[in-house]
Amino acid sequence: MAVERVGALENTGLVVGLDMLEMEPVAGAEILLANIHETESVERLRHLLNGSADVVLSDMAAPTTGHASTDHLRTVALCELALDFALLVLAPGGTFVAKVFKGGAEGGLLGELKRNFTSVRHAKPEASRAESAETYVVAMGYKGHLPDPEAD
Ligand SMILES: C[S@@+](CC[C@H](N)C(=O)[O-])C[C@H]1O[C@@H](n2cnc3c(N)ncnc32)[C@H](O)[C@@H]1O
Incomplete structure (x- = not known):
């Protein structure tokens, strides 16, 4: 714990x-x-x-609706909010771990993780049932606040 x-x-x-x-x-x-x-x-x-925090952990999951793609999108949204929080509070070198479903972190979320952390991988803990679609994304080595690409 x-x-x-x-x-x-x-x-x-x-x-x-x-x-x-x-x-x-x-x-x-x-x-x-x-x-x-x-x-x-x-x-x-x-x-x-x-x-600042050394680690931000999220196992948030949206209540399921029975509609797989809606549930997936809602859980990705929670993961993105957890990541926004992590990017605000993590100390450089810090770690972000979050629950994701299906094929794991995808698309924009994965890109954001790779931009901000030196290592990004997926892990399924022993406590997670094999038949469950849940897995965790583990991002280590927070690079610190990146310059805003939109700024001059
Ligand atoms: C898999 S459970 C984990 C519960 C708890 N961490 C535990 O181990 O017992 C997912 C949790 O995400 C929470 N959750 C879902 N949406 C949330 C939101 N928008 N803000 C805060 N918590 C949320 C749910 O209330 C639920 O307790």
């Missing part, structure tokens, strides 16, 4: 998170009841973090 890895209970590290649904408390972690689609939620999470 993240709280054990960073020593959150010993105050050697900090774990903050959010979920839009009420969840069981996690000792050592501060979890907001908030929707990542709302700018205010992101600001509240940044405020809790109060600095």
